[in-house]
Amino acid sequence: MQREEKQLEASLDALLNQVADLKNSLGSFIYKLENEYDRLTWPSVLDSFALLSGQLNTLNKVLKHEKTPLFRNQVIIPLVLSPDRDEDLMRQTEGRVPVFSHEVVPDHLRTKPDPEVEEQEKQLTTDAARIGADVAQKQIQSLNKMCSNLLEKISKEDRESESGGLRPNKQTFNPADTNALVAAVAFGKGLSNWRPSSSSGPGQPGQPGAGTILAGASALQQVQMAGAPNPQQTMLSGVQMAQAGQPGKMPSGIKTNIKSASMHPYQR
Numbered sequence: 001m002q003r004e005e006k007q008l009e010a011s012l013d014a015l016l017n018q019v020a021d022l023k024n025s026l027g028s029f030i031y032k033l034e035n036e037y038d039r040l041t042w043p044s045v046l047d048s049f050a051l052l053s054g055q056l057n058t059l060n061k062v063l064k065h066e067k068t069p070l071f072r073n074q075v076i077i078p079l080v081l082s083p084d085r086d087e088d089l090m091r092q093t094e095g096r097v098p099v100f101s102h103e104v105v106p107d108h109l110r111t112k113p114d115p116e117v118e119e120q121e122k123q124l125t126t127d128a129a130r131i132g133a134d135v136a137q138k139q140i141q142s143l144n145k146m147c148s149n150l151l152e153k154i155s156k157e158d159r160e161s162e163s164g165g166l167r168p169n170k171q172t173f174n175p176a177d178t179n180a181l182v183a184a185v186a187f188g189k190g191l192s193n194w195r196p197s198s199s200s201g202p203g204q205p206g207q208p209g210a211g212t213i214l215a216g217a218s219a220l221q222q223v224q225m226a227g228a229p230n231p232q233q234t235m236l237s238g239v240q241m242a243q244a245g246q247p248g249k250m251p252s253g254i255k256t257n258i259k260s261a262s263m264h265p266y267q268r
Contacts, residue, residue: 004069007067007069008069008074009204011067011068011069014062014068015059015062015063015068017081018055018058018059018062019059021055022052022055022056022059025051025052025055026052029048029052032044032048055227066228076109078100080100080108081100081101081105082099082100082101082103083099084099085098085099086098086099086100117195
């Protein structure tokens, strides 16, 4: 009897030590998430998860050890229930349980789930028992197929993202042309410094002045006067001279044929 009690105490001490280490690691990780989230990196998060996973595995090994007694066979019976504040209980529970009264005992010493949870579990078990073996197998295969398709899509996306990151982006512009365009717009580099000649006078650039037009009209009049004297030609030269006298206008190149009434083609 004494040997079993000593073995139980040793197992409880080892279990308490493992739970205390797990609690400290979990508290440290929560503190980092709440206060050092701006400096937290993904490798440190993975290290914290690896530490918690290792401690949980060690705890499971302690529980499954052959020298560890079955705790489920042990019964805990409250000896004293009091509504008064218990300082020792506060210290052992780190301030979580101030009193050990009839209100808190059912929650802390419960060995079964809540009645509502038990009712839900029974309902789920009943619904699962109603499904036949063939229907259940079909549902399992459908679920496995959906999971496989989802995993395949995720793997494909990962491969495409990795290949896209390794493959250089295709260049869609010419840096030399871009630099030349920016230099031309900002500094005028490469633009021609063209100015209209001063011989054109105060008129618009590229158009002949009034003096040039008058000279051309005078030469045209002299050529026409050198030929046979014709009243029509004389009238045409007068019209051209009138147009040439207006600065900024070109002489009209349309020939006007003016005939007298005696030469009407429909005259009988």
